[in-house]
Amino acid sequence: MDKVIRNTKLEDERSLIRAPSDLIINKRTNAAPSDANSGESNTAIQEGSPKFAYILAFFSALGGFLFGYDTGVVSGAMLLLKREMNLNALWQELLVSSTVGAAALSALAGGYLNGLFGRKICILLASSIFSFGGIILSIAPNKEVLLFGRLVVGLGIGIASMTVPVYIAEVSPPHLRGQLVTINTLFITGGQFIASVVDGAFSYLSNGGWRYMLGLSAIPAVLQFLGFLFLPESPRWLLQKGRSQQAHQVLMHIRGTENVEEEYDSIKTTIEEEEKESGGGPVLWRILASGPARRALIVGCGLQMFQQLSGINTVMYYSATILQMAGVRDDRMAIWLAAVTAFTNFLFTLVGVWLVERVGRRKLTLGSIIGTSASLFVLAVGFLLSAHASPPVTFHPSDPTFFNSTCTHYGFCEYCMLDPNCGFCYNENGSTILNSSCEHVNPANTEEAASGRCSNTTQESTDAFWAYNYCPTTYSWIVLLGLILYLAFFAPGMGPMPWTVNSEIYPLWARSTGNACSAGVNWICNVLVSLTFLHVAQYLTYYGAFFLYSGLALLSFLFVLGCLPETKGLVLEDIETLFSTRLCTCDTTDGQKVHYVRVKGGNHFSDEEFSNRE
Numbered sequence: 001m002d003k004v005i006r007n008t009k010l011e012d013e014r015s016l017i018r019a020p021s022d023l024i025i026n027k028r029t030n031a032a033p034s035d036a037n038s039g040e041s042n043t044a045i046q047e048g049s050p051k052f053a054y055i056l057a058f059f060s061a062l063g064g065f066l067f068g069y070d071t072g073v074v075s076g077a078m079l080l081l082k083r084e085m086n087l088n089a090l091w092q093e094l095l096v097s098s099t100v101g102a103a104a105l106s107a108l109a110g111g112y113l114n115g116l117f118g119r120k121i122c123i124l125l126a127s128s129i130f131s132f133g134g135i136i137l138s139i140a141p142n143k144e145v146l147l148f149g150r151l152v153v154g155l156g157i158g159i160a161s162m163t164v165p166v167y168i169a170e171v172s173p174p175h176l177r178g179q180l181v182t183i184n185t186l187f188i189t190g191g192q193f194i195a196s197v198v199d200g201a202f203s204y205l206s207n208g209g210w211r212y213m214l215g216l217s218a219i220p221a222v223l224q225f226l227g228f229l230f231l232p233e234s235p236r237w238l239l240q241k242g243r244s245q246q247a248h249q250v251l252m253h254i255r256g257t258e259n260v261e262e263e264y265d266s267i268k269t270t271i272e273e274e275e276k277e278s279g280g281g282p283v284l285w286r287i288l289a290s291g292p293a294r295r296a297l298i299v300g301c302g303l304q305m306f307q308q309l310s311g312i313n314t315v316m317y318y319s320a321t322i323l324q325m326a327g328v329r330d331d332r333m334a335i336w337l338a339a340v341t342a343f344t345n346f347l348f349t350l351v352g353v354w355l356v357e358r359v360g361r362r363k364l365t366l367g368s369i370i371g372t373s374a375s376l377f378v379l380a381v382g383f384l385l386s387a388h389a390s391p392p393v394t395f396h397p398s399d400p401t402f403f404n405s406t407c408t409h410y411g412f413c414e415y416c417m418l419d420p421n422c423g424f425c426y427n428e429n430g431s432t433i434l435n436s437s438c439e440h441v442n443p444a445n446t447e448e449a450a451s452g453r454c455s456n457t458t459q460e461s462t463d464a465f466w467a468y469n470y471c472p473t474t475y476s477w478i479v480l481l482g483l484i485l486y487l488a489f490f491a492p493g494m495g496p497m498p499w500t501v502n503s504e505i506y507p508l509w510a511r512s513t514g515n516a517c518s519a520g521v522n523w524i525c526n527v528l529v530s531l532t533f534l535h536v537a538q539y540l541t542y543y544g545a546f547f548l549y550s551g552l553a554l555l556s557f558l559f560v561l562g563c564l565p566e567t568k569g570l571v572l573e574d575i576e577t578l579f580s581t582r583l584c585t586c587d588t589t590d591g592q593k594v595h596y597v598r599v600k601g602g603n604h605f606s607d608e609e610f611s612n613r614e
């Protein structure tokens, strides 16, 4: 039902003031003249010790760190694992994508668990799963146990990815909420960066180095578990479960003041209203049946989908390959440069943390998308120029084993590189490519040709280079530039905002399920994009793939422009009203949108009732 109509019905139950949206923040935080009674508690919301909120955000965001670490560490670990355990391509793919697939499933299930057991139990559950998974991975005797460990870790990631932003949003004061939830994404990218450093460091330990890489995640997981034993449950969840007294105490504790009545009343009133209104049946069904919640779900899932469709994880998971394309031949060098890429992602997420409460979610996301799309375009142009300057095949080996190979039919490196069965073998004199041939790859080890001068046995004596998945090029700097620009623009906006916005747009009754669905969409699109990247590149070429991502990013610009309202500074309970009108109209009324503000004393929870409770 429309919130505006609903509020009109409730007018005799509580006092309402009509206020333009930009005034809401002032009324809540600065005590507008007409709102004399609320002065004290508003100040409390504004000034209540944010230190505790930061502590809560830190321990919760360790879940984000583990999400980033476990998704990031596997690429470096795989380089060692595939040699030590003799893994074929299928097993490598299984070990990487099993985690993401399990995360998709457990994120969806996390909605139910969150509603039933609360945020705290779910975070404790996720950290125990992470610890268990880390231990299994570090002692795994074979690839089957490794796969089990990766699945377990994925279950932890999924639950953490949907619970942590919700928990942080629910315990944060409104003026810090965006920043604190964005810290979670900062921890995700921080986890990815630390993972790449750990990968680099342990890549020198060729025997069992992967055990440290994969097992180290148990440390932050145990830290989070211990920390959370002492941290409180979300007051909003407690109130929803009817544990009012506990909720009130927790609210006082986390705000660092006793003056929390207005905030407490506001949450409680909303919950009671929601309970009166909500029909029966499964929450997802109720979300789809309620206009504002349905619109919020579309915006939340759309944002998560577009985040992944703009190709972030092709860049994060394949950065080493992309860097190789940019001319980096040495494996170890590629690993360290991938750490630089991950650091750029982390650094610019920090910029997002700084900007989110200053410019707001909407402008930050829109600006980020424009830059992201433009940088994807630069990346695509880099690949296009490389393809056009692709070296020709000049050498046709007389070895009879090559005669039946499709690889010998290719006239240029570009086509040879795009065929997963072939690689480019060449000599170099300065920047001139000599004796280049397209040869069959060794199916057991893509780092060498099946036979001939680029196979392991002969490679050193012939000084030949083996390029699998890339071509030697002089346009590598454009690709590198595009990559860095891409992360610099993506990381402050499109990276964190889908998580931040999702944590705040749903009414409480729909919050767990809404976040579960949108996190599920994020993980499903993650699997789709990262698993199809190499195939898409094969059909459309690399530049075609990046032009496609650039176009998808532009599409997301239109989506955000039309559908994403600004939620900065609003209390969670007021955000639902932003979705009371049809989607794609929310921006046309910017600044004039009418909202209702609850006035202390006018709510049906009287001050008297409050003192009785105390």
Ligand SMILES: O[C@H]1[C@H](O)[C@@H](O)[C@H](O)[C@@H](O)[C@H]1O
Binding pocket: 185, 188, 189, 192, 307, 312, 313, 316, 345, 494, 495, 496, 499, 522, 526
């Ligand atoms: O927001 C995060 C972040 O941008 C990560 O770098 C990326 O790997 C995740 O998929 C995304 O959800």
